[in-house]
Amino acid sequence: MTETGTPLPSLADRARSVAAEGTIVGVHFFQQTPVFVLCEEALLFAPPEDKRLVAIHGGAILASAADGSRIVTGGDDGKLIATRRDGTHEVLATDDKKRWVDQVAIGPDGAVAWAAGKVAHVRTGKGEQRDLDLPSTVAGLCFFPKGFRLAIAHYNGATLWFPNAAGAKPDVLEWKGSHLGVTVSPDGKFLVTTMQEQTLHGWRIVDAKHMRMSGYSARVRSLSWTYDGGALATSGSEQLILWPFTGKDGPMGKQPTLLAQSPARCSVVACHPRQPVAAAGFADGSVLLVRLDDGALILAREADGEPVSALGWSAEGQVLAMGTENGSAGVLKL
Amino acid sequence: MNTAPQTEKIPVTVLTGYLGAGKTTLLNRILSEPHGKKYAVIVNEFGEIGIDNELVVNADEEVFEMNNGCICCTVRGDLVRIIDGLMRRKGKFDAIIVETTGLADPAPVAQTFFMDENVGAKTRLDAVVTVADAKWLKDRLKDAPEAKNQIAFADVILLNKTDLVTPGELAEVEARIRAINPYAKLHRTERSKIALDEVLGRNAFDLDRILDIEPEFLTADDGHDHHHDHDHDHGHDHHHHHGGLKHYHDEDMQSISLNTAKPLDPDKFFPWVQDLVATEGKDILRSKGILSFKNDEERFVFQGVHMILDGDHQRKWKDGEARTSRIVFIGRHLPEDKIRKGFESCIA
Numbered sequence: 001m002t003e004t005g006t007p008l009p010s011l012a013d014r015a016r017s018v019a020a021e022g023t024i025v026g027v028h029f030f031q032q033t034p035v036f037v038l039c040e041e042a043l044l045f046a047p048p049e050d051k052r053l054v055a056i057h058g059g060a061i062l063a064s065a066a067d068g069s070r071i072v073t074g075g076d077d078g079k080l081i082a083t084r085r086d087g088t089h090e091v092l093a094t095d096d097k098k099r100w101v102d103q104v105a106i107g108p109d110g111a112v113a114w115a116a117g118k119v120a121h122v123r124t125g126k127g128e129q130r131d132l133d134l135p136s137t138v139a140g141l142c143f144f145p146k147g148f149r150l151a152i153a154h155y156n157g158a159t160l161w162f163p164n165a166a167g168a169k170p171d172v173l174e175w176k177g178s179h180l181g182v183t184v185s186p187d188g189k190f191l192v193t194t195m196q197e198q199t200l201h202g203w204r205i206v207d208a209k210h211m212r213m214s215g216y217s218a219r220v221r222s223l224s225w226t227y228d229g230g231a232l233a234t235s236g237s238e239q240l241i242l243w244p245f246t247g248k249d250g251p252m253g254k255q256p257t258l259l260a261q262s263p264a265r266c267s268v269v270a271c272h273p274r275q276p277v278a279a280a281g282f283a284d285g286s287v288l289l290v291r292l293d294d295g296a297l298i299l300a301r302e303a304d305g306e307p308v309s310a311l312g313w314s315a316e317g318q319v320l321a322m323g324t325e326n327g328s329a330g331v332l333k334l
Numbered sequence: 335m336n337t338a339p340q341t342e343k344i345p346v347t348v349l350t351g352y353l354g355a356g357k358t359t360l361l362n363r364i365l366s367e368p369h370g371k372k373y374a375v376i377v378n379e380f381g382e383i384g385i386d387n388e389l390v391v392n393a394d395e396e397v398f399e400m401n402n403g404c405i406c407c408t409v410r411g412d413l414v415r416i417i418d419g420l421m422r423r424k425g426k427f428d429a430i431i432v433e434t435t436g437l438a439d440p441a442p443v444a445q446t447f448f449m450d451e452n453v454g455a456k457t458r459l460d461a462v463v464t465v466a467d468a469k470w471l472k473d474r475l476k477d478a479p480e481a482k483n484q485i486a487f488a489d490v491i492l493l494n495k496t497d498l499v500t501p502g503e504l505a506e507v508e509a510r511i512r513a514i515n516p517y518a519k520l521h522r523t524e525r526s527k528i529a530l531d532e533v534l535g536r537n538a539f540d541l542d543r544i545l546d547i548e549p550e551f552l553t554a555d556d557g558h559d560h561h562h563d564h565d566h567d568h569g570h571d572h573h574h575h576h577g578g579l580k581h582y583h584d585e586d587m588q589s590i591s592l593n594t595a596k597p598l599d600p601d602k603f604f605p606w607v608q609d610l611v612a613t614e615g616k617d618i619l620r621s622k623g624i625l626s627f628k629n630d631e632e633r634f635v636f637q638g639v640h641m642i643l644d645g646d647h648q649r650k651w652k653d654g655e656a657r658t659s660r661i662v663f664i665g666r667h668l669p670e671d672k673i674r675k676g677f678e679s680c681i682a
Contacts, residue, residue, distance in 0.1 A: 023422065039422035060422035076391075076419060099392065100419060117394065136396050137412060155398050155411065178398045178411040196400060196411065196450070218451060 010299040011289075015322070015330035018046045021053075024323025027312035028066035030085040034321035034331050035071060036310065037064045043071060043083055046321075046331060054087045062102040063114075068315055072112055074101030080114045093121065105150070107143035113150055115141050120152050122163045130163040132170065140182035140193060153182035153193045160191075160205070173203045175210065181221070186229030190250045194220040198236065200243075204250060211252055213243055217265060224271040224278065226292060231257070233278045235266040240280040240290055259295045260288045264303070270311035270320075279320055281308025287322050287330075300332050343458040344421075346430040347534055348443050350484040351465030352474050353436030356494040360465055360526035360533070361385060361433055367530060374420050374427040376413070378435040389427055391416050395435060397442045400449055406615045406641035407449060408442040414450045421456050429534065430457060437480045440464075440487040441619065441640055447539075448642045461536035464488035464518075465526060468499045472507050475514075475584075485511055486587050486619045486664050488518045489538035496522045513582035515664055516589055517622075541635045541646050586666050587619075592677045593660040597628040599682035606676050607636075607643065615641030617668060623661035626651070628682040 018036070024044075026037035036044040040060050045052040057075035064073045070082045078095035095101060095116040103115035110125025115138035123129045132152070140153030152159045157174040179193035179201065192202040192213070200220055202211035213234075220236035231242040232251075240260040243251040260266070264284035271278045276292040279300065287301035287308055301308070301322050310323035322330040351357040365373060365387045374389040393412045400407035413432070420430065432443060440462050447459040464484045467474075471493075474481035485491065491511060496504055504522070511520065519536075521528055537543040603625065611618060621638040623645075636645030651657055661677065 025422065060419055062419050062422070076423075097392075102415065102419060137394055137415070139411075139415065155396065177400070178409075178414075180415075196398075196409070196414065 008297050008299045011332060012299050012302045015301065015332040016048065018051060018329040018331060020044050020327040020329050022327050023325045024310045024327060024329055025061060026064045027310045027321040027323055028071050029312060029314040032314055032319055034319065036323050036329055037061055037073065045087065052087065054083060056081050056083055056089050062100055063104045065104045065106045067106045072104050072106055074104045074114055076100045080104065103138050103141040105141045105143050108148060113141055113143065122150060132161050134159060139180045142182050142184060144184050145186050145188050151182045151184050151191055153179040158182055158191060158193055173208055175201050181223065183223050185245050186225055190245060192232060194223065202250065211250060213251060222268045224269045226271045227274055227276060233269040233271050235269050238262055238265055240266055240269060240278060260290045260297055267308050268311045270313055272317045273313055273315060274317045279311050281311050281322065283307040285324060301330055343456060344430055345460040345535065346432060346457050347460045348440060348462045349431060349433045350438060350440045350462060351436065352467065352478060352481045355465040355467040356526040357433055357465045360492065361431065363526055364431065364530055369530060371429065372427040374430045376416055376430065376432045378433060395438060408445060409449050410442045410446045413443065413446045414453055417453050417457055439480060439483050444639045445642060448639065448644065459539045461489040461538035462487050463490045463533045465492045465494050468493050468496045468504055468507055472510055475510055482514060482587050485514050488515060489536060490533055491518045491520045492523045492526060492528060493520060494523045494526055497524045509582050513584040514587045517662060539637060541637065541648060588668060589662060589664045590668055590670050590673055591662050592674060593658055594681060595658050596681045597626050598659050598680045600627045603680040606680050610676060611638060611641045611643060618663050618665040620664045621662065625659045626657040
């Protein structure tokens, strides 16, 4: 809820509620069907007619990614598992030391990447696998938007890896500290990491020029690029914070846009895939739809004290799925 | 299902000790006793012996310096990630035990619980338990700074393998430990045998439990482990004995205890102590205090690890209770005169 005098327009009572057992740690879509990733063992398929729990992991689910045709998850059982739309699933890889698979990413042409400990792995759609040893544990992993390249966050920076360039030494972007998450701008020009401190670090990839994005009240745990890639929406403060990434300098020397001022801390963000709108979830349970042009707000979920832990849009943006730490989920069709 | 309230934090016990002192034996004892509790165990990747437990996580002991290189803000980044992951299985375990390698400094582990918001919100540091080898500790204190750190940092010390030394050697090594850390609870053990409530559920970092910070010089209890096969080769080294216990001065690690019956001025005390840990925090391993401020009916308590201080009002002073302020610092090469004068200047 925002601290304005008049109540916000609300769509909250139009949301279909879904009860899950345990914390919801992610949400993905198969077309219009939301699939909630639970903290332990299972995916919860939640089409309007019924819901279906599909058990896949023998323990905690630590990471997930999806491309519309499959949801790939990593678990503390050391397994990387792909689940299809019909709920069938296969084990793509098992860590030989049964280390946690806690980073996953889906890339072009059916490629999948994952990490366990200090090793990043990538497997192409054709089944060719490559591995890269990092100096410290992989804490973030993502594919570049174009080309077959990975960004890997770890202590003291990020590594840029072309898995097909055999023998070539990967580029390293250095900045002291613990980098916990990573994203690359949709135009491929900027790389941003979330850090242990309450700050983001960024590099302009062409010249490794540094950008510090700070001022948060907490560690930033959720990042989402706006539909046109012009801004990066972030959690970690008592409002939605958007950093401008237009022009050749990105956010350098610019101020972020602060929207959706709230009494609670923003815990998750998810930008609409087609329009200048972002969904922001807060620690008090509220979810706000934020129009990025003018900051207009619509309430999508009422505050109930259950921290929002997952948000996701269907590919076309007609459906918003919302999940909380306590396992109550909502599906809002727009 | 987890029946504990949501707000209940998972206690975390840190097990330290030099190589071969008996950490893993203690860990296996904790896990195998019929206590009905489930533990998640975080072991180092070079663990010596297998651990028989459902939830075992291998840690890489990766430390890093927060705030771009501040040495006192060294944190175990792997613990941040592991605890994040473990909390996805909350309800499946009652407590967490972190076993460190023999060469590890306990400070980064402890600091992680104060420096990471998420870790601090979901778990609480219960105690640092150090297992020491009665036969070899004396040598390690000379040649291994890590061993000395582990003793200085401890809330509970198991002086283990007491069956392998003479009573004279035992008294000597105890005196060496007390010279470094007179405040830890010291237990003599064989094969790490100890009642589990002596090592678990200690609340050593809980401000509400900072009741007494008197040294334990002469109160080392030998618990249930008497020397059945008594070694009669007593040493006859009776020099410098006071009440049967020798007093040593450790050359680089000491504790400083300060007290006053006069009330302190909070407007002087807080700037002083904050400046002290900012400048000397690298060398101050642990600190604790019970304070009486002027015009304040409540006891103020604090505890600290290097530069990180945590303090709060604890409770009202009781009728007839002596309103004495006491502070203890354990650290390396501490400037005692400077600290003493600084403390005295805080008297209201």
